[in-house]
Amino acid sequence: MDASHPLDLQALFTAQRQAFAAQSFPVAAVRLERLERLKRLVTDNEDALAEAISADFGNRSRHETALAETFFVLASIAHARSHLRRWMKRRRVGTSFHSLPGSSWIMPQPLGVVGIVSPWNYPLQLALAPAVAALAAGNRVMIKPSETTPGFSELLALLVGQRFGADECAIVTGNADVGRDFVRLPFDHLFFTGSTEVGRKVALAAAANLTPVTLELGGKSPAIVDTSSDLADSARRIAVGKLFNAGQTCIAPDYVLVPKAQQQAFAQAFTQAVTELYPTLENNPDYTSVVDDRHYARLQGLAQDAQIAGAQVLPINPGGQPEDAGTRKMRPTLLLGVTGGMRVMQEEIFGPVLPVVGYETLDDAIAFINARPRPLALYWFGRDSAHRDQVLRRTISGGVTVNDALLHIAQENLPFGGVGDSGIGAYHGEYGFRLFSKEKPVFVQSKLAGTWLLRPPYGKLAASVMRNLRRMV
Numbered sequence: 001m002d003a004s005h006p007l008d009l010q011a012l013f014t015a016q017r018q019a020f021a022a023q024s025f026p027v028a029a030v031r032l033e034r035l036e037r038l039k040r041l042v043t044d045n046e047d048a049l050a051e052a053i054s055a056d057f058g059n060r061s062r063h064e065t066a067l068a069e070t071f072f073v074l075a076s077i078a079h080a081r082s083h084l085r086r087w088m089k090r091r092r093v094g095t096s097f098h099s100l101p102g103s104s105w106i107m108p109q110p111l112g113v114v115g116i117v118s119p120w121n122y123p124l125q126l127a128l129a130p131a132v133a134a135l136a137a138g139n140r141v142m143i144k145p146s147e148t149t150p151g152f153s154e155l156l157a158l159l160v161g162q163r164f165g166a167d168e169c170a171i172v173t174g175n176a177d178v179g180r181d182f183v184r185l186p187f188d189h190l191f192f193t194g195s196t197e198v199g200r201k202v203a204l205a206a207a208a209n210l211t212p213v214t215l216e217l218g219g220k221s222p223a224i225v226d227t228s229s230d231l232a233d234s235a236r237r238i239a240v241g242k243l244f245n246a247g248q249t250c251i252a253p254d255y256v257l258v259p260k261a262q263q264q265a266f267a268q269a270f271t272q273a274v275t276e277l278y279p280t281l282e283n284n285p286d287y288t289s290v291v292d293d294r295h296y297a298r299l300q301g302l303a304q305d306a307q308i309a310g311a312q313v314l315p316i317n318p319g320g321q322p323e324d325a326g327t328r329k330m331r332p333t334l335l336l337g338v339t340g341g342m343r344v345m346q347e348e349i350f351g352p353v354l355p356v357v358g359y360e361t362l363d364d365a366i367a368f369i370n371a372r373p374r375p376l377a378l379y380w381f382g383r384d385s386a387h388r389d390q391v392l393r394r395t396i397s398g399g400v401t402v403n404d405a406l407l408h409i410a411q412e413n414l415p416f417g418g419v420g421d422s423g424i425g426a427y428h429g430e431y432g433f434r435l436f437s438k439e440k441p442v443f444v445q446s447k448l449a450g451t452w453l454l455r456p457p458y459g460k461l462a463a464s465v466m467r468n469l470r471r472m473v
Contacts, residue, residue, distance in 0.1 A: 009178070012170055013185050016113045016140040019167035025110060026138045028085050034135045035084075037163045038128065039077045045159055046070050049124055049152070056120070056149040058289035058328050064245055069124040072410065076129050079412040079429055080136040087136070087433045090442075098469055101446040108437040110138030112188035117179065117202065119194045120148035120291055121248045121350075126216075127156065130191045131169065133432025139189075141169045144182045148291060180205070187211050189436055193250075194218075195348070196373075196421050203424075214425035214435060216250070217418050218348045221375040223253040223405065224365055224391060226382025231262060234381035234403075235269035238354075239277060241379070241405025243332055246288040247352040248295075251377035251398075253405055254349050255338075257365045260358035267334050267356065271316050274332050280319030281329050290328040290351060299351040302344045303333050306355070311344075312336040362387055366394050374398075374420035379405050398422050 023030075042049070046066075053069070054060040088108060095104045114134040118127035127145050134141045143160075145153040150173075157171035164170070172182060183190060183202050186209040192202045193216040206213045223241075225234050242253050258266045281287050290296040307313045314334040317323075323331055330352050338345055338355040345355060359365040369378070378397035380388055388402060398418040399408040409416050409428075417426025427435050445451075453465045 009172065009181055009185060012142065012166060012172070013113060013187075015167040016142060016170070019165075020110070020112050020140050024112075028088055031084060031088075031136055031138055032081055034164075034168070035077050035081050035132065038132065038135065038169075039074060041159050041163050042070060042073055042077075042124075042128070045155075048155060049159075052152040052155045053123060053149065056123075056151050057291050059285065059287075060245075061286050061288050063286065064288060065124075068122055068245065072125045073128045073132065075410075076132045076412065076428070080132055080433070083430065084136055084433075087430055095443070097472065099443070099449075101448055103444045103446070105442050105444075107440040107442055108137070108434070109440050111436055111438055112139060114139045114141050114436055115182065115185060115187040115190045116141060116143045117183060117190070117192045117194065118143060118145050120146035121245065121250070123149045123152045124156070126193045127171075130193075130214075130427060130432070133427055134189075134191075134436045135169065137433050137436035139436055140167065142172055142182070142185075142187075143170070144172045144174075144179055147173075147175050147179075184208065189214070191427075192216065199423070214427065215418070215423045216416075216425075216427075217376065217421065217423040218250040218350070219373055219375045219418070219422040220254040220345075220348055221251055221377040221379070221397070222369050223256040223379040224369075224381065225256060225258045225262070225266060226362070226380065226384060226387050227259050228382040228384035228387060230381075230383075231265055232269045232272075235266055236273040236276075237381070237404050238379070239270055239273040239332075242354055243274065243277065243287075243352055244406065246290055246330065247354075248288070248291060248350050249406065250350075251406055251409060252350075253354065253377075253379055254375070255345065255355040255357055257357050257359050257368065260360060263336060263356055263358050267314060267336060270334060270354070271314070274316045275318045278318055278332075280321065281317070281331065282319070282321045282324060282327060284329075287329055290330050293325075293328070295351065296325065296328045296330060299330055299349070299353055302347070302349065302351075303335065303353055305343045306335050306338060309339065309342050311338045311342065311355075362390060366391060369395050374418075374422055376418045376422035377401070377406075377408070396420070398426075 050065045090105045090107045092105045116130045127143050131141050153173045157173050160171045183205040190206045190211050191214045196217045199215040199217045223238050278287050315331040317331050332352045335355040374396050376398040378400050380391050380402050401408045412429035415426035415431040416428045417423050
């Protein structure tokens with residue numbers, strides 16, 4: 001559906017709300033069938049979806065799309081289908097002693113109509129993974145994908161329209177104006193993935209309707225190379241995490257903290273790792289392009305600004321081919337000697353540029369991280385468990401991977417989300433199901449209840465009961 005006018009959005013929203021009112025608690029079989037349709041949508045069109053994403057990027061590695069998009073979504077669906085019946089069950093909880101022999105339980109209930117705003121960097125994963133959780137929880141879903149990947153967005157709209165009724169799950173395509181109208185709708189929950197700057201605007205728009213929001217944002221995720229680390233192995237794993245999708249990943253290592261005496265050795269190890277991972281760049285289908293000319297120019301500007309301000313710029317060019325701005329395959333670039341005042345240390349990079357920051361002591365590294373907004377991810381590399389635990393206790397981040405990069409996002413039993421400037425709320429697996437459910441508390445009174453002892457008119461008996469209750473707390 002191309003909702004080019006606010007009235008189209010309102011009509012779609014109204015249709016979904018009416019459909020939800022007619023089936024406000026879909027049984028497990030209905031939810032499982034919806035998830036099966038979503039699975040078939042992905043598996044039957046895997047090649048077409050990958051081609052559309054690659055065309056929007058200029059080149060997107062098919063292996064990266066298979067790993068981070070297709071497999072990710074299918075794994076989410078499989079996990080939800082496997083556990084859905086258990087998630088849907090009401091959960092018995094303890095009852096306060098003063099209300100016995102009554103009973104208490106929690107009933108997960110669908111919210112209604114969920115709005116999802118997804119970004120361009122992982123357009124399939126970040127549109128459908130939240131939708132998996134919302135559909136599993138029994139909701140109706142409207143998705144607004146990014147206008148930066150228009151070919152993919154149009155294809156997704158077509159495919160979803162073929163398998164779902166518009167009042168069940170629908171794609172809304174259009175420009176930023178459509179996006180602004182979308183987030184103003186009175187959803188029962190609004191889920192946004194994108195930049196911190198836009199996330200603030202989304203939260204303000206949602207606040208007008210008191211719509212609860214989940215904001216999956218970004219920020220500057222640090223990697224700490226400990227003195228106890230295997231430097232070569234750490235550099236290789238950081239290179240893999242940084243250059244996956246050409247760095248256009250919200251949890252990519254945004255800068256790396258390295259012991260000062262090891263900065264040059266790290267630079268050499270990182271360069272060697274890049275050369276092994278990508279023997280050539282320009283004609284290498286494994287190396288993804290920067291998504292568009294605007295982002296390419298922005299990344300070039302960050303490196304140039306750092307160089308003018310005194311940083312040492314080390315572009316890595318396996319194969320020796322000149323960089324072609326037309327393909328937007330930007331050379332992986334290390335920056336040494338960066339300072340906090342440089343733009344590259346103030347803005348989320350979202351590309352293959354990696355600042356290296358030297359530190360004297362672990363306390364200095366921790367202080368450097370804590371002086372900045374709380375990141376979406378943090379990475380620590382080393383073998384000293386005491387150092388690791390210091391970092392885990394003394395820093396606050398959305399999530400952590402130890403001795404690797406990115407992989408905490410792929411764990412269905414871990415919540416994924418930010419903290420502070422990097423986001424609000426978390427999802428994946430059961431956490432996503434609960435996010436899009438109202439966990440309704442229910443107390444069931446017993447026929448044997450003694451509450452009659454505390455009814456008006458109050459007298460000596462009520463006072464005696466209250467004295468005894470007070471002694472028990």
